[in-house]
Amino acid sequence: MAATFTLDSLNSLSETAFVGAVGDIFEHAPWVAEGAAGRRPFPTVTALHDAMVAVVRESPAERQLAFIRAHPELGSKVKRLDWTTESQSEQGSLGLDRLSDAEFTKFSDLNKAYREKFGFPxxxxxxxxTRDSILRQFERRLANDADAERKAALDEIALITRLRLVDKVDGPGKPKTTGRISTHVLDNVSGQPAQGVTISLYEVGASARSLLAKAVTNSDGRTDQPFVAGEPLRIGTYELQFEVAAYFAANKTVQADPAFLGIVPIRFSVAEAEGHYHVPLLVTPWSYSTYRGS
Amino acid sequence: MAATFTLDSLNSLSETAFVGAVGDIFEHAPWVAEGAAGRRPFPTVTALHDAMVAVVRESPAERQLAFIRAHPELGSKVKRLDWTTESQSEQGSLGLDRLSDAEFTKFSDLNKAYREKFGFPxxxxxxxxTRDSILRQFERRLANDADAERKAALDEIALITRLRLVDKVDGPGKPKTTGRISTHVLDNVSGQPAQGVTISLYEVGASARSLLAKAVTNSDGRTDQPFVAGEPLRIGTYELQFEVAAYFAANKTVQADPAFLGIVPIRFSVAEAEGHYHVPLLVTPWSYSTYRGS
Amino acid sequence: MAATFTLDSLNSLSETAFVGAVGDIFEHAPWVAEGAAGRRPFPTVTALHDAMVAVVRESPAERQLAFIRAHPELGSKVKRLDWTTESQSEQGSLGLDRLSDAEFTKFSDLNKAYREKFGFPxxxxxxxxTRDSILRQFERRLANDADAERKAALDEIALITRLRLVDKVDGPGKPKTTGRISTHVLDNVSGQPAQGVTISLYEVGASARSLLAKAVTNSDGRTDQPFVAGEPLRIGTYELQFEVAAYFAANKTVQADPAFLGIVPIRFSVAEAEGHYHVPLLVTPWSYSTYRGS
Amino acid sequence: MAATFTLDSLNSLSETAFVGAVGDIFEHAPWVAEGAAGRRPFPTVTALHDAMVAVVRESPAERQLAFIRAHPELGSKVKRLDWTTESQSEQGSLGLDRLSDAEFTKFSDLNKAYREKFGFPxxxxxxxxTRDSILRQFERRLANDADAERKAALDEIALITRLRLVDKVDGPGKPKTTGRISTHVLDNVSGQPAQGVTISLYEVGASARSLLAKAVTNSDGRTDQPFVAGEPLRIGTYELQFEVAAYFAANKTVQADPAFLGIVPIRFSVAEAEGHYHVPLLVTPWSYSTYRGS
Structure with a gap:
């Protein structure tokens, strides 16, 4: 989404116009923008967001609770889907609208238990x-006590609103909200970057996998674009698949028949949504290495 | 199958008894054993087998053809099977009795085309x-001319009968008919063999995968037994899955949450049924290497 | 050396002025510039150089030979030097003025034999x-016949004059005459670039080694500047030494005492003077990998 | 040295004969053997040694001190040696009789300071x-207080006498007193063990290096014998040098000229005298890995 405001303009708007501009960033809570308005001007977008979060954190406990309660149920976005071979190769992330039966049941049970324990969504x-990571967090946070969980909910709201603000406002000092997945293939037989390797990136869920992107390496052994960039990474598990037998065959490098290494899968998990996951492959027809690079 | 004869006894039996003992090794062709009987004694089991194969190769073309024709259709063993999630985790090789719809159709088409072109099964x-390798060979050999394919059929018969003979006869100089798949896990953080890593070996088919074996590494970072040994390896694709996040967690090695490496899959293909595929893993929470070892 | 002419100015100078400007690029041979003057204008510096080289190659054999003969003896720059421990750590390339006794003798013998065989220096x-590479080339080229060696001498003159021209002229399409040696250190225990690793680059000669550069890795695990850049690499052997035990100690990573890996030496040879030699180190206290990267 | 007694015979000798047999194991202290004689029989050689050590540790402080004082000065074995290029390639460990001037001075200073501080050698x-490790220990232990150092001296005496006992006595339960240095070379271009690689093992001292062993890999990519075995490893630094360019050239594997990797040095330190240091090399003409294996 293109930014529609600049930090400068937000700093100089009337209070009413400021609230009109960013009042919907915090769900049903224009009072957050109202509270931050008087603290203007802000030198950075990060400072603006920090101030808005501070308004929430400084508000009385009951107001915080009402604010949390006003958020929509995550459950309303959930759908079960019978995965077929066809749908498994469908592109795009495995959303909450594509759960297996078992996941759907698990999700419903967690939702009910959570509501009962904490009284808010x-x-x-x-x-x-990713979907799997949401379920994992759900299970973990259900084990929290009420105070810890209220804190956890506010932390997540800070992350949500940070993304909304960054989408809406341009200016200096925007917080880093994007991650990156990239790779690099080195051919250790020729000592050259491996050009022409087809690589697929999959999201690997407990019940299904989904193709996110496919690309071919250029003369530097890299893809012209990172596999994922310009948005937060979804915490979860991924798999890069490198078609190395086809690459070596095209380069007339001697291989067995069938090749010892056909498609090399590198499975890894993302823990930092804003991190750079550079996952190279050093390869010969009989060996390979991978590592988190930089 | 336990061997029921020794080379010594075969060397000293009457011709009739010799044919009674090994006459069924070549399908419906006791004349092969008859032809080899007079060439006794043999110093090794390999020499015995070579002599029997020579009898076939030295026989007139029509006799060879009739001999080839007398073999059963591979098609009779073929069954389609709808793979479900459950059946995919079933243990054991993916045989010809567990084909997907598409494979079954492909197989039937190949069978018909082969019969028509060559006039023998x-x-x-x-x-x-493996099943996939059989289909691949089927497609390749269908492209042969009649002479090349007759030769190919006799080569396969030599491999089949070699296994039968080895199963049946004990003695010096048995040909190598067994392969081996093994692994070794080194923890490059501690500089020690990785003890307690759970490893699964899968056969990876085009339409399904099947768990062949599961084991845990011992104090030398190896499994007490090779994953496969004592029989020919099935030419085809395999995947070792190493549960490294659980291993590092058990050893209190710092990892991300979720761990960058959860389960490490190493996919490789076997090209030599009698080869030793030693496929080690050198691993840290952030990197790994593999290679064909020895 | 700063360039003192632009391609534009060379293209528009009078013929006399042009010869005055670049006439000394080819040793004692202003006729080369004279021959190229009439072929102006040149779109690139490379085209200018190609034209000058063509003038030489198109000249009669006797003229070429006289031209080659007019070059100074390499031998005049040669000195023997008794290497002591102190002088071995002296900085800078191992030049021809720092030969061991054995090398000096070898060099003198080669020089004499070459003169006698070919009649030119x-x-x-x-x-x-590097010094070692010069000696190696000397030995190889001494085995050439006269024609091949005349060609080899002209090829080297083309390389020499290309560097002189690039030093003297600025303009579009300058040929690539520079190489690069760089590195990158990844810590596979932490999954991070290794910051603070002290690295030394040595030239490794047959009779001595010399420290060329020393640097410490930054937060990206790289050195702020490449070890060598902006000039041709000297074909020869080098060694990077990485002080990894000190790095891991500073980061409180558990190591043996003494550490299994103290200083890691990576020895490699440069074959392309204009190549990029990126030689990374992936390291833990118990393992490392290196490769020619990109 | 061949063992001259069995544990059985030691267990059954008269007390006098027992002391005659092993009384010299502890320097000028037959009372140690006398004290242990009455505790016979011992089920293992280790138990015998433990008992002898216990006799020392249970003896009064003054007796312990007198016992320590009765040991010879290490200094008497020390000699300075001007290392020349020739002597550096001499075979065998760098002993205390081959010190550089600086090391000799350092050693003399340490010796004097130690004597003054502790009153015993x-x-x-x-x-x-190794020599370097002795100097390192000397410096470290000089920083101890008197109690800690008396303990350190007795610990070393236990190690010394354990080796003497193991040399002299055969029987069950001998303590492990030997280490091992071995290697294994895998060619990752061919997927085979690298046969015919020449490997040299050096001891790397601060002032010199010395060739300990040289060997060529067999068809399994190993040396027929470990580089060191059958004795304690000397704690210190070593370097394996693998002649990989010659290997790849012999196998017609494409390399640069000169080869990117000529001789690959792997430098590592031994911290456990009784450890197994298996240090493999996985190599192509453009990359390699090493690690402590098992």
Whole structure:
């Protein structure tokens, strides 16, 4: 989404116009923008967001609770889907609308248990998580006590609103909200970058996997674009698949028949939504290495 | 199968008894044993087998052809099976009785085309191949001309009968008919063999995968037994899955949450049924290497 | 050396002025510039150089030979030096003025034999070679026949004059005459670039080694500047030494006492003077990998 | 040295004969054997040694001190040696009789300071240490207080006498007193063990290096014998040098000229005199890995 405001303009708007501009960033809570308005001007977008979060954190406990309660149920976005071979190769992340039967049941049970225990809906910054990671967080946070969980909910709201603000406002000092997945293939037989290797990136869920992107390496052994960039990474598990037998065959490098290494899968998990996951492959027809690079 | 004869006894039996003992090794062709009987004694089991194969190769073309034709259709063993999630985790090799719909159709088409082109059944040493490898060979050999294919069929018969003879006869100089798949895990953080890593070996077919074996590494970072040994390896694709996050967690090695490496899959193909595929893993929470070792 | 002419100005000078400007690029041979003057204008510096080289190659054989003969003896720059422990750590390349006794003798013998065989001095683009590489080329080229060696001498003159022209002229399409040696250190225990690793680069000669550069890795695990850049690499052997035990100690990573890996030496040879030699280190206290990267 | 007694015979000898047999194991202290004689029989050689050590540790402080004082000065074995290029390639460990001037001075200073501080000679199990490691221990232990150092001296005496006992007595339960250095070379281009690689093992001292062993790999990519075995490893630094360019050239594997990797040096330190240091090399013409294996 293109930014529609600049930090400068937000700093100089009337209070009413400021609240009109950013009042919907915190769910049903224009009072957050109202509270931050008087603290203007802000030198950075990060400072603006920090101030808004401070308004929430400084508000009385009951107000915080009402604010949390006003968030929508995550459950309303959940759908079960019978995965077929066809749908498994469908592109795009495995969202909450594509759960297996078992996951759907698990999700419903967690939702009910959470509501009963805490009296407010489970809040999580969905854009930073895969489906599996949401379920994992759900299970973990259900074990919290009420205070810890209120804190956890507010932390997630801070992450959600940070993304919303960054989408809406341009200016200096924007917080880093994007991650990156990239790779690099080195051919250790020729001592050259491996050009022409087809690579697929999959999201690997407990019940299904989904193709996120496919690309071919250039003369530097890299893909012209990172596999994922410009948005937060979804915390969860991924798999890069490198078609190395086809690459070596095209380069007339001697291989067995069938090749010892056909498709090399590198499975890894993302823990930092804003991290750079550079996952290279050093390869010969009989060996390979991978590591988290930089 | 326990051997029931020794080379010594075969060397000293009457011709009739010799044919009674090994006459069924070549399908419906006691004349092979008859032809080899007079060439006794043999110093090794390999020499005995070579002599029997020579009898076939030295026989007139029509006799060879009739001999080839007398082999059963591979098609009779073929069954389609709808793979479900449950059946995919079933143990054991993916045989010809567990084909997907698409594979079954492909197989039937190949069978028909082969019969029409060559006038004899497709013969392959099934014990040395996975289902996928059989289909691949089928497609390749269909492109042969009649002479090349007659030769290919006799080569496979030699492999089949070699296994039968080895099963039946004990003695010096048995040909190597067994392969081995093994692994070794080194923890490059501690500089020690990785003890307690759970490893699964899968056969990876085009339409399904099947768990062949599961084991835990001992104090030398190896499994007490090789994953496969004592029989020919089936030419085809395999995957070792190493549960490294659980291993490092048990050893209190710092990892991300979730761990960068959860389960490490190493996919490789076997090209030599009698080869030793030693496929080690050198691993830290952030990197790994593998290679064909020895 | 700063460039003193632009391609534009060379293209528009009078013929006399042009010869005055670049006439000394080819040793005692202003006729080369004279021959190229009429072919102006040149779109690139490379085209200018190609034209000058063509003038030489198109000249009669006797003229070429006289031109080659007019080059100075390499031998005049040669000195023997008794290496002591102190002098071995002296900085800078191991030049021809720092030969061991054995090398000096070898060099003198080669020089004499070459003169006798070919009747002209041994010519080599010294800026693209280490001392050891010069001696190696000397031995190889001595085995050439007269024609091949005349060609080899002209090839080296082309390399020498290309460097002189690039030093003297600025403009579009300058040929690539520089190489690069760089590194990158990844800590596979932490999954992070290794910051604070002290690295030394040595030139490794047959009779001595010399420290060329020393640097410490930054937060990206790289050195702020490449170890060598902006000039041709000298073909020959190098060694990077990484002080990894000190790095891991500073980061409180558990190591043996003494550490299994103290200083890691990576020895490699440069074959392309204009190449990029990126030689990374992936390291834990118990393992490392290196490779030619990109 | 061949063992001259069996544990059985020691267990059944008269007390006098027992003391005659093993009374010299502890320096000028037959009372140690006398004290242990009455505790016979011992089920293992280790138990015998433990008993002898216990006799020392249970003896009064003055007796312990007198016993320590009765040990010879390490200094008497020390000699300075001007290392020349020739002597550096001499075979065998860098002993205390081959010190550089600086090391000789350092050693003399340490010896004097130690004597003055503790009143007894510096004792160390020389067979478990290189020269550099002895100097390092000397410096460290000089910083101890008197109690800690008396304990350190007795620990070293236990190590010294354990080796003497193991040399002299055969029987069950001998303590492990030997280490091992071995390697294994895998060619990752061919997927085979690298046969025919020449490997040299050097001891790397601060002032010199010395060739300990040289061998060529067999068809399994190993040397027929470990580089060191059957004795304690000397704690210190070593370097394996693998002649990989020659290997790849012999196998017609494409390399640069000169080869990117000529001789690959792997430098590592031994910290456990009784450890197994298996240090493999996985190599292509453009990359390699090493690690402590098992």
């Amino acid at each position: 489970f809040i999580i910054c969905v854009r930073r998580h | 497709f013969i392959i040493c099934v014990r040395r191949h | 041994f010519i080599i683009c010294v800026r693209r070679h | 510096f004792i160390i199990c020389v067979r478990r240490h």
